Amino acid sequence: MHEEVWKRPDVVSRYLNERARLLPDRQQQVSVLLRLLRAAPRAPRRVLDLGAGDAFLLTVVLEAFPEATGVALDYSPPMLGQARSRLAPFGSRAQVVEADLGDPAWGQAAAGPFDAVVSGFAIHHLAHERKRELYAEVFALLEPGGAFVNCEHVSSSTPRLEELFEEMMADHLWRQRRDAGLDATPEEVLREYRARADGPANILAPIEEQCRWLREVGFADVDCCWKLFELAVFGGFRPER
Numbered sequence: 001m002h003e004e005v006w007k008r009p010d011v012v013s014r015y016l017n018e019r020a021r022l023l024p025d026r027q028q029q030v031s032v033l034l035r036l037l038r039a040a041p042r043a044p045r046r047v048l049d050l051g052a053g054d055a056f057l058l059t060v061v062l063e064a065f066p067e068a069t070g071v072a073l074d075y076s077p078p079m080l081g082q083a084r085s086r087l088a089p090f091g092s093r094a095q096v097v098e099a100d101l102g103d104p105a106w107g108q109a110a111a112g113p114f115d116a117v118v119s120g121f122a123i124h125h126l127a128h129e130r131k132r133e134l135y136a137e138v139f140a141l142l143e144p145g146g147a148f149v150n151c152e153h154v155s156s157s158t159p160r161l162e163e164l165f166e167e168m169m170a171d172h173l174w175r176q177r178r179d180a181g182l183d184a185t186p187e188e189v190l191r192e193y194r195a196r197a198d199g200p201a202n203i204l205a206p207i208e209e210q211c212r213w214l215r216e217v218g219f220a221d222v223d224c225c226w227k228l229f230e231l232a233v234f235g236g237f238r239p240e241r
């Protein structure tokens, strides 16, 4: 199965080594996520990071909200190992849980309720029908007034825009390499980007559709609050009553 690619140590270490370079404007995505958590009707005291990887997002949230505790949930043993190391300084404020988001039983493993659920570039590995069900499961795990914020890879609306996204990514990666003194042509970088091992594991859904799914399962104030081609930060709040 394609998604099992994230259990491979080589894919995990490549992603973690390159993430800062790979994802343009990650800082901006994070600041939009934190702004949404601050604006939620309910303060984020207990937070869940879905498909947490090395718990990058949970770490950002625990640093921003010193009263908060959190759970990093993922199904990849090498990622979970990285999450344990990254979260060690938080002691009992952070917990790591192994569970598969493809199986609705993940909710019991996570042991809710939560005041906020965040996710970074993980839910797009699930089939569309499962994404939709997952949004309903997240809604059920949230306390009234809680927030769900997803930093996500979404689909382009046309092949032409998908091509533009890939060119933008390749251009971004090429500039980073050039600045680091590494030798590669823009065409080589684009070819490499298109051939990356985790690419086929992406099952991208349109942002409009995902926002509609969130509204349908009951979320309020649903919107895409930041977007750069296929990179988006979107979510909503569970109504207070």
Ligand SMILES: C[S@@+](CC[C@H](N)C(=O)[O-])C[C@H]1O[C@@H](n2cnc3c(N)ncnc32)[C@H](O)[C@@H]1O
Residues within 6 Å of the ligand: 003, 006, 007, 015, 019, 050, 051, 052, 053, 054, 055, 056, 057, 073, 074, 075, 076, 079, 099, 100, 101, 102, 119, 120, 121, 122, 123, 125, 126
């Ligand atoms: C691109 S990485 C993102 C990691 C991290 N959230 C971040 O923002 O950098 C995708 C993560 O989703 C996890 N993942 C993919 N499918 C999953 C599933 N079915 N259940 C749990 N985790 C999953 C992978 O193991 C990986 O850690």
